[in-house]
Amino acid sequence: MTDEPARRQEATPVRRMRRTERRAQILDAATRAFARAGFTDTSLDDVATEAGISRVILYRHFESKNQMYRATLDRACARLSERVGEGNFTDASIPALLEAASEEPDGFRLLFRHAAREPEFRDLVDGLTAASVELALRQLAQMIPDPAWARWAARLVFTVAVEGAIAWLDEGRPDPDHAAERIDAAVQGVITAARSGGTDRL
Amino acid sequence: MTDEPARRQEATPVRRMRRTERRAQILDAATRAFARAGFTDTSLDDVATEAGISRVILYRHFESKNQMYRATLDRACARLSERVGEGNFTDASIPALLEAASEEPDGFRLLFRHAAREPEFRDLVDGLTAASVELALRQLAQMIPDPAWARWAARLVFTVAVEGAIAWLDEGRPDPDHAAERIDAAVQGVITAARSGGTDRL
DNA sequence: AGCTTTGTTTAATCGTGAGTATACAAAGAT
């Protein structure tokens, strides 16, 4: 009777955490867990297991699964925009995007591969993307007369930057010093394509 | 004397369908419904409503939601690969992709925006993508020495073609006669970027 | 007319995962 259940004073030092510390650790785990399959296909048990704690504890830090997910996305968004910045595009934008993706690969994937396609949460990511696409559009509109193609290019430029970054992560981050230059060149290629159509291809 | 031929039409135009006909119509509806939110976030009621029939009928045509979804994806894949073809890339590949996307926009979106990210169903789409990426890789490997960057380029080329097509659909399919040329040019831009890095940008 | 097919409606079952409650144990500060 009085055996296994509780017996690990010396055997396993339990290492308790402070509230804020634990919360952050849960958000880390949630980011990894949700990055695998998105909101609906990830259970709170998945998150708890990933965090190494029991499921019930989650409710001492977050009101609901929904709110926990929003907190996860909020943090990822905040970290991303603090790196990339909200202002105009500069030569530093793409390198900053790559740095952000490199330091928070799970958060990066979560935002752009899942959250962006989830109707209930799309708005959070859209705060970032819409601003960037709008910004890109303003710069591209001067070069591309047809407004439809200008919008097309603005969207695709953003997609190429993001997917280029993710593909770079997936390939093991080769050549980190020049990766930004390649992605930047790919972006330029898209812009050229949108300006001139197929008239001056290789 | 005989009033059979036109008797029923004004009273109750119920218009029953043959089995195969109904099945196809359900698949159409399922494609539209699933294209909005993917497998998990789309209920059988959504599909039934979209098809204009009651939910129970679905089970006379498909064993389960799971199998119905696979059938939907299978058909979309089949239609796509019969258009684009399985062989090598040619000048006709991109135009064919655009035609396919244009004729089956919902199926196209369903495959690449949702199914490709659903662990349980990814394998179906991977049959298409893996083959294409592999093919692209073989052609790119000759121009790009670093194998990691060659794989990166092969993946991104495919992404640009697909996302370029979707963005083109979203913009109302402007300039249909030259859309393929633009997307092709964008693809060439990515290849150029992968070959030379940032050394010869605009 | 009769039989099969294609429907509808209603209701029951059933599993899963979110959310809640309770009781208990150990850590760490005071």
Added chain:
DNA sequence: ATCTTTGTATACTCACGATTAAACAAAGCT
């Protein structure tokens, strides 16, 4: 030593959506 914090385990409620069952009606062939 005691109290608060942080943690565990177990067990429940609850809602939703998939799946099944049953009774019924009209369509359309033969």
